[in-house]
Amino acid sequence: MKLDSKKYDRILGIAPSSRGFGYALLEKEKLANWGSSSASKDKNTKCVMRVEELILHFEPEVMVLEDTGAEGSRRHQRIQELSQRLLALGVSHEIPVAWFSREQVMQFFFRNGKGTKQDVAQHIGEQFPEDLEMMVPPKRRTWMNEDYRMDIFDAVALAFMFREAVHGQDQSPKRIGA
Amino acid sequence: MASPQLPNYLLSNRKRLALSQGDVAFLVGHKSASKVCRHERFSRDPGFETALAFEVIFQTQIRELFAGLYQEIENEVAARARILATRPEQKKPNWRTSHRRQTLASIGALGSKDTLS
Numbered sequence: 001m002k003l004d005s006k007k008y009d010r011i012l013g014i015a016p017s018s019r020g021f022g023y024a025l026l027e028k029e030k031l032a033n034w035g036s037s038s039a040s041k042d043k044n045t046k047c048v049m050r051v052e053e054l055i056l057h058f059e060p061e062v063m064v065l066e067d068t069g070a071e072g073s074r075r076h077q078r079i080q081e082l083s084q085r086l087l088a089l090g091v092s093h094e095i096p097v098a099w100f101s102r103e104q105v106m107q108f109f110f111r112n113g114k115g116t117k118q119d120v121a122q123h124i125g126e127q128f129p130e131d132l133e134m135m136v137p138p139k140r141r142t143w144m145n146e147d148y149r150m151d152i153f154d155a156v157a158l159a160f161m162f163r164e165a166v167h168g169q170d171q172s173p174k175r176i177g178a
Numbered sequence: 179m180a181s182p183q184l185p186n187y188l189l190s191n192r193k194r195l196a197l198s199q200g201d202v203a204f205l206v207g208h209k210s211a212s213k214v215c216r217h218e219r220f221s222r223d224p225g226f227e228t229a230l231a232f233e234v235i236f237q238t239q240i241r242e243l244f245a246g247l248y249q250e251i252e253n254e255v256a257a258r259a260r261i262l263a264t265r266p267e268q269k270k271p272n273w274r275t276s277h278r279r280q281t282l283a284s285i286g287a288l289g290s291k292d293t294l295s
Contacts, residue, residue: 009182027183027184030190031190032184032187032190033189033190033193034190034193035193057219057220058184130194131190131193131194134196
Protein backbone atom coordinates (compact mmCIF):
# COMPACT_ATOMS: atom_id res chain seq x y z
CA MET A 1 0.00 0.00 0.00
CA LYS A 2 1.31 3.46 -0.91
CA LEU A 3 0.94 5.71 2.08
CA ASP A 4 0.25 9.42 1.78
CA SER A 5 3.13 11.24 3.45
CA LYS A 6 1.05 14.34 4.23
CA LYS A 7 -1.52 12.30 6.03
CA TYR A 8 0.79 11.00 8.72
CA ASP A 9 2.47 13.93 10.40
CA ARG A 10 1.97 12.54 13.90
CA ILE A 11 3.38 9.04 14.34
CA LEU A 12 3.16 7.02 17.53
CA GLY A 13 5.75 4.27 17.88
CA ILE A 14 5.10 1.62 20.51
CA ALA A 15 7.70 -0.95 21.55
CA PRO A 16 6.44 -3.53 24.04
CA SER A 17 9.01 -5.11 26.33
CA SER A 18 9.25 -7.39 29.33
CA ARG A 19 8.81 -4.36 31.62
CA GLY A 20 5.95 -2.65 29.83
CA PHE A 21 6.48 -0.56 26.73
CA GLY A 22 8.37 2.36 25.30
CA TYR A 23 6.67 5.03 23.25
CA ALA A 24 7.65 7.87 20.98
CA LEU A 25 5.54 10.50 19.29
CA LEU A 26 7.11 11.89 16.18
CA GLU A 27 5.57 15.06 14.81
CA LYS A 28 6.98 15.93 11.40
CA GLU A 29 10.71 16.31 12.02
CA LYS A 30 10.52 16.59 15.79
CA LEU A 31 9.99 14.33 18.74
CA ALA A 32 6.89 15.61 20.51
CA ASN A 33 7.01 13.09 23.34
CA TRP A 34 8.82 9.96 24.40
CA GLY A 35 9.04 7.75 27.43
CA SER A 36 8.52 4.31 28.86
CA SER A 37 5.84 2.80 31.01
CA SER A 38 6.28 -0.16 33.29
CA ALA A 39 3.52 -2.44 34.45
CA SER A 40 3.23 -5.30 36.90
CA LYS A 41 0.77 -8.17 37.25
CA ASP A 42 -1.78 -7.97 34.45
CA LYS A 43 0.80 -6.29 32.22
CA ASN A 44 -1.00 -6.48 28.91
CA THR A 45 -4.23 -4.94 30.18
CA LYS A 46 -2.32 -2.12 31.89
CA CYS A 47 -0.21 -1.52 28.81
CA VAL A 48 -3.27 -1.37 26.56
CA MET A 49 -4.92 1.11 28.94
CA ARG A 50 -1.85 3.34 28.95
CA VAL A 51 -1.47 3.22 25.19
CA GLU A 52 -5.14 4.18 24.90
CA GLU A 53 -4.45 7.17 27.14
CA LEU A 54 -1.63 8.18 24.80
CA ILE A 55 -3.89 7.81 21.78
CA LEU A 56 -6.62 9.93 23.35
CA HIS A 57 -4.16 12.56 24.51
CA PHE A 58 -1.98 12.93 21.42
CA GLU A 59 -4.38 11.85 18.67
CA PRO A 60 -1.73 10.17 16.51
CA GLU A 61 -2.46 9.68 12.83
CA VAL A 62 -0.74 6.31 12.67
CA MET A 63 0.62 3.79 15.17
CA VAL A 64 3.74 1.78 14.43
CA LEU A 65 4.44 -1.55 16.13
CA GLU A 66 6.93 -4.36 15.88
CA ASP A 67 5.68 -7.32 13.88
CA THR A 68 6.02 -9.86 16.66
CA GLY A 69 4.32 -12.55 14.61
CA ALA A 70 6.86 -12.35 11.79
CA GLU A 71 8.76 -15.44 10.79
CA GLY A 72 11.85 -15.77 12.93
CA SER A 73 10.50 -13.51 15.68
CA ARG A 74 11.47 -14.74 19.13
CA ARG A 75 9.21 -12.47 21.12
CA HIS A 76 7.39 -13.94 24.10
CA GLN A 77 3.82 -15.15 23.75
CA ARG A 78 2.64 -12.35 26.05
CA ILE A 79 4.27 -9.72 23.85
CA GLN A 80 2.68 -11.27 20.77
CA GLU A 81 -0.72 -11.14 22.46
CA LEU A 82 -0.10 -7.54 23.51
CA SER A 83 0.73 -6.61 19.92
CA GLN A 84 -2.55 -8.12 18.76
CA ARG A 85 -4.44 -6.18 21.41
CA LEU A 86 -2.68 -2.96 20.41
CA LEU A 87 -3.62 -3.64 16.80
CA ALA A 88 -7.25 -4.06 17.87
CA LEU A 89 -6.96 -0.85 19.89
CA GLY A 90 -5.72 1.05 16.85
CA VAL A 91 -8.56 -0.32 14.76
CA SER A 92 -11.12 0.62 17.41
CA HIS A 93 -9.81 4.21 17.38
CA GLU A 94 -9.70 4.22 13.57
CA ILE A 95 -5.95 4.69 13.56
CA PRO A 96 -3.94 2.90 10.86
CA VAL A 97 -1.38 0.51 12.32
CA ALA A 98 1.91 -0.23 10.58
CA TRP A 99 4.14 -3.21 11.37
CA PHE A 100 7.85 -3.68 10.96
CA SER A 101 9.64 -6.89 11.83
CA ARG A 102 12.94 -6.73 13.68
CA GLU A 103 14.60 -7.94 10.51
CA GLN A 104 13.13 -5.02 8.54
CA VAL A 105 14.30 -2.57 11.19
CA MET A 106 17.82 -3.96 11.07
CA GLN A 107 17.84 -3.89 7.27
CA PHE A 108 16.72 -0.28 7.40
CA PHE A 109 19.43 0.85 9.78
CA PHE A 110 22.33 -1.34 8.62
CA ARG A 111 23.61 -1.87 5.13
CA ASN A 112 24.20 -5.56 5.72
CA GLY A 113 21.09 -5.94 7.91
CA LYS A 114 23.16 -6.94 10.89
CA GLY A 115 23.55 -4.82 13.97
CA THR A 116 22.63 -4.48 17.60
CA LYS A 117 19.97 -2.52 19.43
CA GLN A 118 22.80 -0.53 20.97
CA ASP A 119 23.94 0.59 17.50
CA VAL A 120 20.37 1.56 16.61
CA ALA A 121 20.07 3.52 19.86
CA GLN A 122 23.28 5.40 19.11
CA HIS A 123 22.08 6.19 15.61
CA ILE A 124 18.75 7.44 16.96
CA GLY A 125 20.62 9.51 19.54
CA GLU A 126 22.53 11.17 16.70
CA GLN A 127 19.32 11.82 14.79
CA PHE A 128 17.75 13.58 17.78
CA PRO A 129 20.76 15.00 19.62
CA GLU A 130 18.89 17.56 21.72
CA ASP A 131 16.31 15.08 22.92
CA LEU A 132 17.94 11.69 23.16
CA GLU A 133 21.70 11.80 22.87
CA MET A 134 22.11 12.03 26.64
CA MET A 135 19.76 9.10 27.09
CA VAL A 136 21.62 6.52 25.02
CA PRO A 137 22.22 3.66 27.47
CA PRO A 138 25.73 2.44 28.14
CA LYS A 139 26.81 -0.65 26.28
CA ARG A 140 25.23 -3.66 27.90
CA ARG A 141 27.54 -6.22 29.43
CA THR A 142 26.67 -9.89 29.64
CA TRP A 143 25.74 -9.70 33.31
CA MET A 144 23.53 -6.64 32.93
CA ASN A 145 19.79 -6.47 32.31
CA GLU A 146 18.66 -4.44 29.36
CA ASP A 147 18.42 -0.77 30.25
CA TYR A 148 14.85 0.51 30.51
CA ARG A 149 15.72 3.36 28.17
CA MET A 150 16.20 0.90 25.35
CA ASP A 151 12.39 0.61 25.09
CA ILE A 152 12.25 4.30 24.18
CA PHE A 153 14.89 3.93 21.47
CA ASP A 154 13.05 0.90 20.04
CA ALA A 155 9.87 2.96 19.83
CA VAL A 156 11.65 5.93 18.26
CA ALA A 157 13.32 3.60 15.77
CA LEU A 158 9.93 2.27 14.64
CA ALA A 159 8.40 5.73 14.28
CA PHE A 160 11.52 7.10 12.60
CA MET A 161 11.66 4.19 10.16
CA PHE A 162 8.00 4.65 9.29
CA ARG A 163 8.48 8.36 8.67
CA GLU A 164 11.48 7.79 6.45
CA ALA A 165 9.73 5.01 4.55
CA VAL A 166 6.56 7.04 3.99
CA HIS A 167 8.37 10.21 3.04
CA GLY A 168 10.29 8.23 0.44
CA GLN A 169 13.67 9.08 1.90
CA ASP A 170 14.61 5.44 2.25
CA GLN A 171 16.13 5.62 -1.22
CA SER A 172 19.24 7.14 0.31
CA PRO A 173 19.13 6.24 3.99
CA LYS A 174 21.87 7.13 6.39
CA ARG A 175 22.72 3.53 7.11
CA ILE A 176 25.33 2.28 9.44
CA GLY A 177 28.19 0.11 8.22
CA ALA A 178 30.08 -0.31 4.99
CA MET B 179 -9.26 14.16 12.90
CA ALA B 180 -6.09 15.20 14.71
CA SER B 181 -5.25 18.91 14.81
CA PRO B 182 -2.11 19.91 12.89
CA GLN B 183 -0.17 20.68 16.05
CA LEU B 184 -0.49 19.82 19.71
CA PRO B 185 -1.86 22.64 21.93
CA ASN B 186 1.51 22.92 23.65
CA TYR B 187 4.96 21.32 23.77
CA LEU B 188 5.72 21.82 27.45
CA LEU B 189 6.18 18.12 28.11
CA SER B 190 8.76 17.51 25.39
CA ASN B 191 10.66 20.65 26.34
CA ARG B 192 10.70 19.66 29.98
CA LYS B 193 11.93 16.17 29.16
CA ARG B 194 14.59 17.63 26.87
CA LEU B 195 15.99 19.62 29.79
CA ALA B 196 15.64 16.70 32.22
CA LEU B 197 13.52 18.77 34.61
CA SER B 198 10.79 17.33 36.81
CA GLN B 199 7.32 18.84 37.05
CA GLY B 200 8.28 19.90 40.57
CA ASP B 201 11.34 21.71 39.25
CA VAL B 202 9.29 23.59 36.67
CA ALA B 203 6.59 24.41 39.23
CA PHE B 204 9.22 25.87 41.55
CA LEU B 205 10.82 27.90 38.75
CA VAL B 206 7.44 29.22 37.62
CA GLY B 207 6.44 30.04 41.19
CA HIS B 208 3.65 27.49 41.66
CA LYS B 209 3.29 25.82 45.03
CA SER B 210 2.82 22.34 43.58
CA ALA B 211 3.47 20.43 40.39
CA SER B 212 -0.20 19.76 39.75
CA LYS B 213 -0.71 22.95 37.72
CA VAL B 214 2.26 22.11 35.53
CA CYS B 215 0.77 18.66 35.05
CA ARG B 216 -2.53 20.19 33.96
CA HIS B 217 -0.76 22.49 31.48
CA GLU B 218 1.14 19.54 30.06
CA ARG B 219 -2.04 17.50 29.72
CA PHE B 220 -3.77 20.37 27.89
CA SER B 221 -6.51 20.52 30.52
CA ARG B 222 -5.63 24.06 31.56
CA ASP B 223 -4.05 26.99 29.72
CA PRO B 224 -1.51 29.00 31.71
CA GLY B 225 -1.84 32.68 32.47
CA PHE B 226 0.28 35.24 30.69
CA GLU B 227 2.94 35.50 33.40
CA THR B 228 3.25 31.72 33.65
CA ALA B 229 3.55 31.46 29.86
CA LEU B 230 6.37 34.02 29.93
CA ALA B 231 8.05 32.03 32.69
CA PHE B 232 7.86 28.93 30.48
CA GLU B 233 9.55 30.90 27.71
CA VAL B 234 12.35 31.84 30.10
CA ILE B 235 12.79 28.28 31.36
CA PHE B 236 12.69 26.52 28.00
CA GLN B 237 14.33 29.33 26.01
CA THR B 238 11.68 28.85 23.35
CA GLN B 239 9.22 31.45 22.06
CA ILE B 240 5.68 31.25 23.41
CA ARG B 241 4.30 30.79 19.90
CA GLU B 242 6.44 27.67 19.53
CA LEU B 243 5.75 26.35 23.03
CA PHE B 244 2.01 26.79 22.51
CA ALA B 245 1.99 26.11 18.80
CA GLY B 246 -1.49 24.58 18.59
CA LEU B 247 -3.04 27.29 20.75
CA TYR B 248 -1.22 29.96 18.76
CA GLN B 249 -2.48 28.49 15.51
CA GLU B 250 -6.04 28.42 16.81
CA ILE B 251 -5.88 32.05 17.94
CA GLU B 252 -4.19 33.08 14.69
CA ASN B 253 -7.03 31.54 12.67
CA GLU B 254 -9.65 33.29 14.79
CA VAL B 255 -7.96 36.70 14.58
CA ALA B 256 -7.46 36.30 10.83
CA ALA B 257 -11.13 35.44 10.39
CA ARG B 258 -12.16 38.52 12.37
CA ALA B 259 -9.82 40.66 10.29
CA ARG B 260 -11.51 39.41 7.13
CA ILE B 261 -14.91 40.30 8.60
CA LEU B 262 -13.65 43.76 9.62
CA ALA B 263 -12.22 44.31 6.13
CA THR B 264 -15.63 43.76 4.55
CA ARG B 265 -17.33 46.41 6.68
CA PRO B 266 -17.87 49.74 4.92
CA GLU B 267 -15.47 52.57 5.75
CA GLN B 268 -16.82 55.26 8.10
CA LYS B 269 -14.41 57.92 6.91
CA LYS B 270 -13.45 59.37 3.57
CA PRO B 271 -10.63 57.44 1.90
CA ASN B 272 -7.22 58.81 2.82
CA TRP B 273 -3.73 57.46 3.59
CA ARG B 274 -4.89 56.14 6.98
CA THR B 275 -7.87 54.14 5.63
CA SER B 276 -5.69 52.76 2.86
CA HIS B 277 -3.04 51.67 5.36
CA ARG B 278 -5.72 50.17 7.61
CA ARG B 279 -7.13 48.17 4.67
CA GLN B 280 -3.68 46.79 3.89
CA THR B 281 -3.15 45.88 7.55
CA LEU B 282 -6.45 44.00 7.74
CA ALA B 283 -5.69 42.22 4.46
CA SER B 284 -2.33 41.01 5.73
CA ILE B 285 -3.80 39.84 9.05
CA GLY B 286 -6.69 38.17 7.19
CA ALA B 287 -4.23 36.26 5.04
CA LEU B 288 -2.76 34.53 8.11
CA GLY B 289 -3.76 31.04 9.21
CA SER B 290 -6.26 28.73 7.60
CA LYS B 291 -9.43 30.31 6.19
CA ASP B 292 -12.07 28.03 7.64
CA THR B 293 -12.72 29.78 10.94
CA LEU B 294 -15.64 32.14 11.59
CA SER B 295 -16.13 32.64 7.86
